[in-house]
Amino acid sequence: MNEAEPVIACRNLWKVFGDRPDRILSRLNCNPSAEELRQSGLIAAVRDVSLTIGRGEMLVVMGLSGSGKSTLVRCLSRLIDVTSGAIIVEGRDIGAMTETELIDLRRRKMGMVFQSFGLLPHRTVVDNVAFPLEMRGQDRSTRIARAMEMLELVGLKGRESYFPRELSGGQQQRVGIARSLAVEPEIWFLDEPFSALDPLIRREMQDEFLRLKGMLSNTIVFITHDFDEALRLADRIAIMKDGAVEQCDTPERIVMSPATEYVAKFTSAVDRSRVVRAAALAIPAEGTGAEGQPVAAGQTLRDLARLIVSDSRAFIPVADAQGHVIGALDRQRAVDLLLGEPA
Secondary structure: OOOOOOOEEEEEEEEEEEOOHHHHHHHHHHOOOHHHHHHOOEEEEEEEEEEEEOOOOEEEEEOOOOOOHHHHHHHHOOOOOOOEEEEEEOOEEHHHOOHHHHHHHHHHHEEEEOOOOOOOOOOOHHHHHHHHHHHHOOOHHHHHHHHHHHHHHOOOOOOOOOOHHHOOHHHHHHHHHHHHHHOOOOEEEEEOOOOOOOHHHHHHHHHHHHHHHHHOOOEEEEEEOOHHHHHHHOOEEEEEEOOEEEEEEOHHHHHHOOOOHHHHHHHOOOOHHHOOEHHHHEEOOOOOOOOOOOEEOOOEOOOOHHHHHHOOOOEEEEEOOOOOEEEEEEHHHHHHHHOOOOO
16 A cells, blocks of 8 residues: 555445435435435434545544544444445555454554443453453463553553452543454554543643554544544544534644634634634744744744744744754734634
């Protein structure tokens, strides 16, 4: 597979529930609305979704309850079959795979974490983590060694002999994540993995997840209904409503340029200064007169607030991680955004 090709691509994906949903296949090209389908006695959980997900990318899919986000991730992993459309994983149409091929793909390439921890209560923590490797047929010493590595990675070293009932909710979730990582998944599906946790543990788990993400190179699809969580974790965000994707873009562009009124409602209360980075506001430096000490492209406006307010330069150079100037930051525009003015 070419590195530039997407790891996952879905085209015109539909998942319709109801009595004989196949009878409306000929109408799907006309993109019927959710209401039109409801009047036909059908529910469209996923409506005409087309997405690509690149290698190493983290796509966060979000929306309110019933928006179709969990159904979408189950379609992408073919835990449920789609009504219409195609899902291509690493160049292969998973809809055309045999059951044996699909099982092998999941065992070799995919990891999954869901809201319910799904731990086996009669097994210790280390045996829970090693369980998918046991299903692969690996010998006990090899799978236990791998499970121990994963437990150390998620901060549970020393608790390998505990049973799930002896752990807190956050610790149980870490076991679920370690179990998913044990198979070294290239593709990782997580469906609201932190939703059952209290706010403090949830924040800790987000920190842990960001740490793991920095160490690994998985392609990740992460489902949430929490916009703050999406902003914190995502490379791109896909916002769903009534089974359709309203907008799929970077957190900055979604906040700065919502594509629909529905997306605008999601972003209306967001503090843009903690989302928008200097690189997103950079314009070509030529002709701006930008000079002097640059700011880092990855810094948010909140990070730069003191400098932006006190600096006398009209345009401030913006540099990438290697120190190369990639553009200039219009200081007045940055000040307006800090003050909550329109972009």
